[in-house]
Amino acid sequence: MPWRSWFVISLRRWLAFCLAAVLLVACGRASAPPRQQLIASVRFDPKTFNYALNEESPNVFGLLYEGLVHVNGFDGSLEPGLAESWQISPDRLQVIFQLRPDLRWSDGQPLTAADVDFTYNRIYFNPKVPTGARDILRIDQDLPTVRAAGDRQVIVQTPRPFAPLLRNMALPILPQHALATSLEQTDSQGNPAFLSTWGTETDPKQIIVNGPFRLQRYQPGQRIIFERNPYFYQRDRDGSPLPKIDRLVWQIVENSDTQLLQFRSGDLDVLEPIQPGDFSLLKREEQRGNFTIYSGGPEPLTVYLTFNLNQGRRKGKPLVDPIKSAWFNDVRFRQAIAYAIDRPAIVDTAYRGLGVVVNSLIIPQSPFYLSPEEGLPVYNFNQQKAEALLKEAGFQTDADGQLRDRQGNPVRFTVITNAENPVRVAMGARIKGDLARLGIQVDFTPIAFSSVIDRLSNQLDWEGLILGLTSNIEPNSGANVWNPQGSLHLFNQQPSESQAPIEGQQVAPWEAEIYRLFVAAAQELNDDRRKEIYGQAQRLAQQYLPFIYLVNRQQIAAVRNTVTPIQFSELGGALWNTEFVSVSADD
Numbered sequence: 001m002p003w004r005s006w007f008v009i010s011l012r013r014w015l016a017f018c019l020a021a022v023l024l025v026a027c028g029r030a031s032a033p034p035r036q037q038l039i040a041s042v043r044f045d046p047k048t049f050n051y052a053l054n055e056e057s058p059n060v061f062g063l064l065y066e067g068l069v070h071v072n073g074f075d076g077s078l079e080p081g082l083a084e085s086w087q088i089s090p091d092r093l094q095v096i097f098q099l100r101p102d103l104r105w106s107d108g109q110p111l112t113a114a115d116v117d118f119t120y121n122r123i124y125f126n127p128k129v130p131t132g133a134r135d136i137l138r139i140d141q142d143l144p145t146v147r148a149a150g151d152r153q154v155i156v157q158t159p160r161p162f163a164p165l166l167r168n169m170a171l172p173i174l175p176q177h178a179l180a181t182s183l184e185q186t187d188s189q190g191n192p193a194f195l196s197t198w199g200t201e202t203d204p205k206q207i208i209v210n211g212p213f214r215l216q217r218y219q220p221g222q223r224i225i226f227e228r229n230p231y232f233y234q235r236d237r238d239g240s241p242l243p244k245i246d247r248l249v250w251q252i253v254e255n256s257d258t259q260l261l262q263f264r265s266g267d268l269d270v271l272e273p274i275q276p277g278d279f280s281l282l283k284r285e286e287q288r289g290n291f292t293i294y295s296g297g298p299e300p301l302t303v304y305l306t307f308n309l310n311q312g313r314r315k316g317k318p319l320v321d322p323i324k325s326a327w328f329n330d331v332r333f334r335q336a337i338a339y340a341i342d343r344p345a346i347v348d349t350a351y352r353g354l355g356v357v358v359n360s361l362i363i364p365q366s367p368f369y370l371s372p373e374e375g376l377p378v379y380n381f382n383q384q385k386a387e388a389l390l391k392e393a394g395f396q397t398d399a400d401g402q403l404r405d406r407q408g409n410p411v412r413f414t415v416i417t418n419a420e421n422p423v424r425v426a427m428g429a430r431i432k433g434d435l436a437r438l439g440i441q442v443d444f445t446p447i448a449f450s451s452v453i454d455r456l457s458n459q460l461d462w463e464g465l466i467l468g469l470t471s472n473i474e475p476n477s478g479a480n481v482w483n484p485q486g487s488l489h490l491f492n493q494q495p496s497e498s499q500a501p502i503e504g505q506q507v508a509p510w511e512a513e514i515y516r517l518f519v520a521a522a523q524e525l526n527d528d529r530r531k532e533i534y535g536q537a538q539r540l541a542q543q544y545l546p547f548i549y550l551v552n553r554q555q556i557a558a559v560r561n562t563v564t565p566i567q568f569s570e571l572g573g574a575l576w577n578t579e580f581v582s583v584s585a586d587d
Helices: 003-031 113-124 133-137 176-184 256-264 276-285 322-328 331-340 343-349 383-392 422-436 449-459 475-482 509-523 527-544
Strands: 037-042 069-071 078-080 083-088 094-099 145-148 153-157 213-219 223-228 247-252 291-298 301-307 355-357 412-418 441-447 464-470 547-549 551-560
Touching (some): 094 113, 113 153, 133 475, 256 276, 291 355, 301 422, 301 551, 331 527, 331 547, 343 551, 412 449, 422 441, 441 449, 449 464, 475 509
Parallel strands (some): 037 247, 412 441
Antiparallel strands (some): 094 153, 145 153, 213 223, 291 551, 301 464, 355 551
């Protein structure tokens, strides 16, 4: 073949190939818009992908699951979730939920009322499943009944009025077709296989969900990748499917300094929360870095110092040294510690002024919050009062400045916190110094968060603890903190059913009374009366101080201007509406 003819044919083939490639790219763009990705960070690896067994916050489940109702992250109001509507009976003892039509799980299987029935009766109400969900659904010692009536109707009945019932129906619904078998099978100890189902070693693609995202990949110590759930029921106002982004990445970054570096270098779209010490630096870079800093009131959580009040024994050995247990269980000792902590100084040092002193078990955003102005007892820094209370309780300072009890034992104990949280580490160092002025020796020991959880949930042998509990505007969401049998009754913890029992554990009268008040408030339908009852609980908790509340940081987040819309909220932060967020190209 002459070279000219060969060249013409080759040129035509090359042009045809280029044209086909252009058409292929163009068609691809027409049918599938460019992928959008949002990158944020978390401090810890998840402990489980099984919602019923989860005890940590933040967690993945707000992205993966929906309940019958949905709690708006901006103002805490209730909205339709998997249920498009509901009817409440005149006596407030029954709610009939109507599910949306054509609901689907992330694997395409139908989601029906049978899944709701299964979730509540086989999981949440199952005594063999150690879940905190059961605690917030309990009406004193009773549970509501939940039953399916056809494919799209669910009837919930309570034996007595229960004010938090509707809000509690935001609990995630779990898939019967994926989990039923694990509840029927048992291990060698007779425990349901469900207790080891959907651990973090499970292939994420096997985790069936109904929320805006589903798990795509989990790389321990590196990242969790969520992808858009194509079967999510919700639509935007224009009818387009949600979520808007195709992928959400949570980088696992334990060190806050590394988080800051990654955000400043552009590797993260969101930095939340901002550590107080980083605020000034980021504020100076706000315009140049093309991001906005959002701030609001205190975070919806309570940070506290607590002592292990458990007086029980396991296999004949006391969980807490009896000498120290006697100190911890003396209310005068706890009150003295509260007076001795300079909490405004913690705000200034640990939070660089970007925090508030906390005094209540209920967050200020709740309508049931009792303020100091309304009569809530407070413990303003007063070393003289602390010394007087200790003297009244029989403690004396020796010639070397060491505080000793009646028997001459030096007052020394260990306080732990999670080492990954620099602010709590700073708090602990400050508290150690404050208590040293009373002659108390604190062995402050930051440890890994996983070790903290093990000490709290399994060993139960810790002495002092600095930690936080997330909360919301409905106080009954924290009922399992105050129920002596509750999974988060940390200061006097019961073992789980699979653990060795505790002998000789005691529940103090005030401890039982606080929970009785929580039960009474949950059964009261009048909000003014509910506030009165919760006010009594708040006063009692401040009198006996099972938790010595410390300070909360102000909510601060930095978000790239390419991420919109951002409706910053004291309850939900910057990304409470992740399904509505989109990411534009950088300028």
